[in-house]
Amino acid sequence: MSALQDWINKAIAASPHAAMLLDPPPGVIGGGDVILAAVGPAPDKVVYLGTRHAGTTLRVGFAARDRWANEEIEDAVESNGGTMTEFLEDAMEADDELSFEVQHFHDTGWFHFASDLRLSPEDFDTPAGHEQIWYAFDGYARAILPLVSGKKE
Numbered sequence: 001m002s003a004l005q006d007w008i009n010k011a012i013a014a015s016p017h018a019a020m021l022l023d024p025p026p027g028v029i030g031g032g033d034v035i036l037a038a039v040g041p042a043p044d045k046v047v048y049l050g051t052r053h054a055g056t057t058l059r060v061g062f063a064a065r066d067r068w069a070n071e072e073i074e075d076a077v078e079s080n081g082g083t084m085t086e087f088l089e090d091a092m093e094a095d096d097e098l099s100f101e102v103q104h105f106h107d108t109g110w111f112h113f114a115s116d117l118r119l120s121p122e123d124f125d126t127p128a129g130h131e132q133i134w135y136a137f138d139g140y141a142r143a144i145l146p147l148v149s150g151k152k153e
Helices: 003-013 067-080 084-092 127-149
Strands: 035-041 045-052 057-064 103-107 109-115
Touching: 003 035, 003 127, 035 127, 045 103, 045 127, 057 067, 057 127, 067 109, 067 127, 084 127, 109 127
Parallel strands: none
Antiparallel strands: 035 045, 045 057, 057 109, 103 109
């Protein structure tokens, strides 16, 4: 287990998301990429942290195999009256605009709302990097999981 994976699992275990910690589902972000951690109501609806591009990029996102979960999120974004990034900012109660854009796509059988974090690999395991990673991961979990798990926070 990498230091980053060990850290994120400890952070999740100490958070309100601990009860939703899952073994990362296989194939959620495609070949060659690695899921470090996942939380969600089921293995087919997860907020995840993964590495991409041979470990040079971190991605935080929500993925679902369920088209209806995807549509629930799209409806919530539409009701909010803005973009997915603005929806996430509002749900996270962000003081400033997010430094990462939310992408929406379908890949390898999964519907995704995801962001590539603007961190260099040497910053992944620093206190500032951990703060940025947790801010995004926790934000996705607080914004999206209540929509797809039947629990409102």
